[in-house]
Amino acid sequence: xxxxxxxxxxxxxxxxxxxxxxxxxxxxxxxxxxxxxxxxxxxxxxxxxxxxxxxxxxxxxxxxxxxxxxxxxxxxxxxxxxxxxxxxxxxxxxxxxxxxxxxxxxxxxxxxxxxxxxxxxxxxxxxxxxxxxxxxxxxxxxxxxxxxxxxxxxxxxxxxxxxxxxxxxxxxxxxxxxxxxxxxxxxxxxxxxxxxxxxxxxxxxxxxxxxxxxxxxxxxxxxxxxxxxxxxxxxxxxxxxxxxxxxxxxxxxxxxxxxxxxxxxxxxxxxxxxxxxxxxxxxxxxxxxxxxxxxxxxxxxxxxxxxxxxxxxxxxxxxxxxxxxxxxxxxxxxxxxxxxxxxxxxxxxxxxxxxxxxxxxxxxxxxxxxxxxxxxxxxxxxxxxxxxxxxxxxxxxxxxxxxxxxxxxxx
Numbered sequence: 001x002x003x004x005x006x007x008x009x010x011x012x013x014x015x016x017x018x019x020x021x022x023x024x025x026x027x028x029x030x031x032x033x034x035x036x037x038x039x040x041x042x043x044x045x046x047x048x049x050x051x052x053x054x055x056x057x058x059x060x061x062x063x064x065x066x067x068x069x070x071x072x073x074x075x076x077x078x079x080x081x082x083x084x085x086x087x088x089x090x091x092x093x094x095x096x097x098x099x100x101x102x103x104x105x106x107x108x109x110x111x112x113x114x115x116x117x118x119x120x121x122x123x124x125x126x127x128x129x130x131x132x133x134x135x136x137x138x139x140x141x142x143x144x145x146x147x148x149x150x151x152x153x154x155x156x157x158x159x160x161x162x163x164x165x166x167x168x169x170x171x172x173x174x175x176x177x178x179x180x181x182x183x184x185x186x187x188x189x190x191x192x193x194x195x196x197x198x199x200x201x202x203x204x205x206x207x208x209x210x211x212x213x214x215x216x217x218x219x220x221x222x223x224x225x226x227x228x229x230x231x232x233x234x235x236x237x238x239x240x241x242x243x244x245x246x247x248x249x250x251x252x253x254x255x256x257x258x259x260x261x262x263x264x265x266x267x268x269x270x271x272x273x274x275x276x277x278x279x280x281x282x283x284x285x286x287x288x289x290x291x292x293x294x295x296x297x298x299x300x301x302x303x304x305x306x307x308x309x310x311x312x313x314x315x316x317x318x319x320x321x322x323x324x325x326x327x328x329x330x331x332x333x334x335x336x337x338x339x340x341x342x343x344x345x346x347x348x349x350x351x352x353x354x355x356x357x358x359x360x361x362x363x364x365x366x367x368x369x370x371x372x373x374x375x376x377x378x379x380x381x382x383x384x385x386x387x388x389x390x391x392x393x394x395x396x397x398x399x400x401x402x403x404x405x406x407x408x409x410x411x
Contacts, residue, residue, distance in 0.1 A: 010034055013318070014055055014077075019043050019062035021084050022307030032315050042274045050074040058314055060084055061091075063294070064273060069095040079408070080317050082310040086110060086297065087242075088327050089215055097328040097379050100346035100406030104313040104325055108163050109305035110297030114212075114240055115167040117296055119175070121264035122208050125236045126151060128262070130288050147261070152176035157206025159199070159222070160241065161187040165212035169193050180205055184218075203230040208238065215242035225250040234261040240296040243267040252282045255289065262288035266296045321383050321410055330374035330381045340369040341391035342410040345382040348403040349375045357382065360397045366390045379405070 015029060015037040029037060043064035044052060053059065053075045060082045061067065067081060072095045081091055083105040096103050124130065127148045135142040156172045158165045158181040169179045169190050179193040182202040189195060196202035199222075203209060209231060213219045223237065224247040231237070237260055239246050246265070254260040265283060271294060272279050283289055297306075316322040321344045322333040329346055336342070347353050354373055361368060370385035380403075386394045391409065398407045 011036060013057045014038070015058045015060065016040070016052060016056045017060040018065050019084075021060050021062065022303040024304040025060065025082075025084065025307030025311040028308060028311040029315065032319075034315075045273075046071060053078065058082070058318065060310070060314070063087065063090055064271075065090060067091040067096070072096055072099050072101065075099075075101070080104065080314055082314045084303075084306050084310050087214070091327075093328050098405070100379070101328060102317050102323055102326045103328040104310055104317070105327070106306040106309040107325075109309045110299070110302035111163045111167050113299040113302040114164050114296040115171055117266075118164075118168050118210050118238055118240055118264075119171050121238050121240075121290055122156070122172075122210070122236065123151060124290060125238075125262035125264060125288060126154070126208065128288050130262070130290055154178070154207040155180060155205055157181070157196070157202045157209040158193075158212065159183075159202065159209065160212035160214075161193075161195075162212060164240075165210075166190055168210060168212070199227065200230050203227060203235075204232065206235060207232060208236045210238040211241040211245055213241050213245060215244055220244045221247045223247065223251070225253075228254040228260065231260065233259055236260070236262045236264075238264045240264075240266045243269040243271065248282045252286065255283070255286050262290075264290040264292070266292045267294055319410060323381065329379050330376050332372055332374045332381055332383055334370070334372055334383055334385075336411075337370050337385040339388065340385035341388050341394075343384045343386060343391065343395055343398060344406075344408045344410060345384065345398050345401070345404065346406040347380045347382070347401065348405060349378055349380040350403055353380055353401065353403050354382065356401050357384075357398065360401065361386070361394055364390070364393060364397060366394045366397075 010033045013034055013036060015034060017037060017039045020041050026037060046068055049071050053071060055077055056075065057077050057079050059078060063085045067090060069092050078101050080102040085105060086107055088103055088105045091103050093103060132142050153176060155178040158169055161181040161183040165181060169181060172179055173191045180196045180202050181193055182196040182199050222245050228250055251263060268281055313325055321342060323329055324331045324333050367387040368384060372383045374381050395407060395409050
């Protein structure tokens with residue numbers, strides 16, 4: 001990890017970490033010289049976050065806190081947001097991009113935790129353990145092999161063959177399962193997995209269906225009345241992806257009609273804000289159903305990995321301008337340059353900005369030691385290494401460029 005000093009004193013840089021972010025992240029931030037860290041155990045409402053974020057430079061959240069456009073407008077000093085989880089859908093990325101705020105996440109760090117829980121849920125459901133467990137707790141002895149099966153030889157259908165889906169594929173084959181997968185993109189099969197022709201083809205062949213897709217317009221209610229009817233009779237459904245992917249009312253009907261023999265659901269369209277809050281879903285009190293409170297990636301190992309991954313990304317962006325893995329500004333990563341000061345310039349991506357930057361600096365005889373530009377459709381990101389003697393003047397000149405969103409001197 002870099003020990004590079006920043007142009008802004010580290011003791012004045014404020015961090016706000018919400019939702020019980022791993023202590024590993026806090027230790028990493030401390031070890032890099034940052035000690036102004038405020039931790040809040042739960043999520044914050046929009047109004048609470050607007051109040052808290054006014055003087056914050058770095059924000060860390062998990063999946064509950066919603067970073068809206070209103071929040072970002074109130075965050076006048078905010079440089080970056082770390083989503084200590086897989087997704088970034090809780091952040092208004094368009095507003096973050098327009099404000100020049102970097103948004104990072106950890107897309108791979110809890111992959112193993114989710115994959116293991118999917119396999120565990122599959123075993124519990126195919127053996128009808130939820131019903132037997134409830135009976136035992138109610139004082140009823142229910143030793144029965146009827147409707148209870150082994151995973152070996154069964155077909156697992158994986159919808160979404162990305163980081164988690166592909167690891168579930170490997171684990172399930174190790175247990176002797178056959179694997180079919182469906183993804184909107186062409187993916188290289190692992191092991192003996194077979195790509196399904198389409199979603200219907202997968203549903204018709206799978207004994208167990210597991211979902212690993214993002215939440216967007218194309219995946220909302222992907223599993224609905226029609227797709228449930230396409231599933232094999234007595235099949236099992238597992239959703240550890242996103243809450244809006246399954247129509248829960250349709251699933252309830254399919255379970256009560258005994259077309260679906262079991263389900264494991266970890267994510268819901270509406271989830272409580274904090275532990276202890278009331279929770280309600282249409283599929284409560286149904287036979288052979290496992291309900292868990294969005295804990296697919298909630299293991300000590302996963303949270304430590306996420307804490308380290310996102311923590312490193314935030315520190316490297318703050319100290320060196322490295323934006324690899326960022327969702328709101330283009331990805332750049334350059335090593336430090338000796339004998340120069342580094343300035344970051346984030347601007348609207350319109351023709352002529354780079355020319356204006358070079359013209360302004362050359363007009364004032366400011367030597368550019370190194371320069372790198374990366375753009376996307378909306379945003380341009382320039383890293384400039386300039387002569388130390390003239391760096392303060394360069395900073396002021398860059399602020400005057402018409403399309404400037406944010407300018408920051410690193411060191």
